[in-house]
Amino acid sequence: MTSAVSRRWRPRSLLQLVLLAFLMVMLPLAVLMFQAGQALSELSRLADQSAREAVEETRRARTLGALALEMERGARQYAVVEQDSLLDIFDERLAEYRRLLARQRELLPDDPDVKALAGLLDRLAELPGLPMEAFQDRLTDFLPFAEHTEAMRHATNRRIDDRLDVIRTRAETVQHRLWWQTAALVSASLILMLLFTRLIVRPVRQLERRILGIGSGGQQARVSPVQGPAELVSLDERLDWLASRLDELEEQKQQFLRHMSHELKTPLASVREGSSLLADGVAGELTGHQREILDLIDASGSELQQLIEQLLDYNLLQHNQRLETERLDLATVAKEVLAKHRLALQQKGMVLSCFDGPLVWQADRTATGRILDNLISNAIAYGEDGGQLEIRAHARHDRLVLEVANSGEPIPEEDRPRLFEAFYQGRIRRKGALKGSGIGLSVAADCARLQHGSLALVDDARLAVCFRLTLPRPAPGNEHQDTDSAIAEHHARNE
Incomplete structure (x- = not known):
């Protein structure tokens, strides 16, 4: 019978053990799926955010280039037609450019072209208050202004390319991490599978050895009780009962053979002794026909004694x-x-x-x-x-x-x-x-x-x-x- 401790630490049934094994084997795979989903969500969020920022920054750099061109066009038109409305448009474009440049400076804080553009904006902001002759002389400031604007646009594109490289590197890192996690968790699932397979197969093999031991009839030492599902433990207890019953039956068989062989030899000895006395003429002379019958009785008694001796030999070998x-x-x-x-x-x-x-x-x-x-x-x-x-x-x-x-x-x-x-x-x-x-x-x-x-x-x-x-x-x-x-x-x- 199994002890209370062994009952406490084993599943109550084979179905429970199989279900527990399924859940434990699927747990690492579920963790792997969760982590893969988290990684893909992170990469998706990062890619979406980077795409939005790249579109916004590219559009802002393109707008800055267009504003620089409109500012230059408006200043040159004013130098020709001298309309004050053109100066108002110039001031609006200058303010819009300054606002967008401030946001662009957040993207490129250490870029020399952005710093140069900030200085050029201050110079261009002085144009509306200058006399016409000075105004026309200062129109040459638009040439470096356009060059720095174009250089800032290229720097923005490079910054976007660098960010895409970071995303690519991040994706490769996540991919490698997922590969290692997959290998580790799949290995854990395999180990758990082998563990639960052993938990199921081990008591089955113990029962198999018990059955072989019972079938062979060898006097083997009692193995440790089966610790496993309740069905297998119950089967082990039934095998104990069967082994004890077989031992009892074997003992009864051996006892029967011993008693039968010895009990048969006693009357057989009397029969053979009586036939020997008759053959010696103790009871009188025998006719030829009577002696023939007596020889048959003696031969049959001899064969019966041989059979009994064979049974005794068989019984001795069994012991x-x-x-x-x-x-x-x-x-x-x-x-x-x-x-x-x-x-x-x-x-x-x-x-x-x-x-x-x-x-x-x-x-x-x-x-x-x-x-x-x-x-x-x-x-x-x-x-x-x-x-x-x-x-x-x-x-x-x-x-x-x-x-x-x-x-x-x-x-x-x-x-x-x-x-x-x-x-x-x-x-x-x-x-x-x-x-x-x-x-x-x-x-x-x-x-x-x-x-x-x-x-x-x-x-x-x-x-x-x-x-x-x-x-x-x-x-x-x-x-x-x-x-x-x-x-x-x-x-x-x-x-």
């Missing part, structure tokens, strides 16, 4: 038995196993071929004996009467290869993928009075995996069925170490 490896002669092990099946081979009429020893290898005697016993039992049960049984083995530098092959009916292709599953029975039926349990090959494959080896069905050029056991050579110094990793692998594959 993580440790291996005890030693240097042993595999030829001796094979002959010991064959001795158990000598009567069955004789009844079957099979021709036996077994490799000669010594063939020394580092292995577990019990597990290797179980593999050979199950493979030979299968060969006798499913092989053809009067057929061949070959046991071959050879050691290489890094591995040992042992093969058990027999003649008879080949194993169908559709049965091969599930051949080593526990309790799986293929389409080929066992020859004999009793049906097999379907765990012999599963036990053999588990014994191979516990020794870091493998058991596989391979093709043989001469015989129909061939099983190949491959055992790796143990690393130096690891011959007597526990095989916990092999046991874990056994559980992961067997479940």
Whole structure:
């Protein structure tokens, strides 16, 4: 169960987490859009203001030029016709020029032409009060006056061009700032996206690991509880419940196998003991037909005992038995196993071929004996009467290869993928009075995996069925170490 602290710091639902992630990822983008709008508004305002000022200043400079021309024209006309109304017009144009020049001086405060024009205006203001002869002599002042007016107009245009350059530079600065802000805020959005993706994916992966751990049946340490949306936390709690239920069911299954195997062995021992007493003539001499029936009972009891022993082997493997490896002669092990099946081979009429020893290898005697016993039992049960049984083995530098092959009916292709599953029975039926349990090959494959080896069905050029056991050579110094990793692998594959 999750703690109060973990509940406090996680979203209440997956929908809330997704919505929060969307809002947090969109927040930097919204800030970027806002800042871009602010920058564009600033540039638009600056451009509009500059355009208005440029139009006004250009128009004022042009008006000053026109007034200077009218003033000169009016003064020269007065010098010819001597009308006082022309002097009034001259005074009006002079006053208007002085007013506009004052505003132009605000734009060009340090311009020498503007200062020169101010001095020339004072001289031109003296013209109406001069005698005609002096008036005519002073008309030459209009030439520098026009030159300075034109120079002031050019200075105004340059000032407008400089202001446009400032606006252009400002626009480039804003553009670069927007690029950096875009990169930073988009990066922030990506980081937030990755963060929220991790917040969503992490509990999902924790649940995935929990499910894989439950499915593999391994005894794994309990991982930290899922901290995330309520749906995933609830699913984690359900998985806890499921894992505990599976553990209980597994324990019940193991207990059932143990009790059933041991309970079956007790009456079976009585049956076999009674059949042995009858065979020894304790209850009197038996007829030929009675002895035939007694032999059938004894053979069936032997097969039933073998099935029970296979169940016990399977149960032991499920309980993580440790291996005890030693240097042993595999030829001796094979002959010991064959001795158990000598009567069955004789009844079957099979021709036996077994490799000669010594063939020394580092292995577990019990597990290797179980593999050979199950493979030979299968060969006798499913092989053809009067057929061949070959046991071959050879050691290489890094591995040992042992093969058990027999003649008879080949194993169908559709049965091969599930051949080593526990309790799986293929389409080929066992020859004999009793049906097999379907765990012999599963036990053999588990014994191979516990020794870091493998058991596989391979093709043989001469015989129909061939099983190949491959055992790796143990690393130096690891011959007597526990095989916990092999046991874990056994559980992961067997479940």
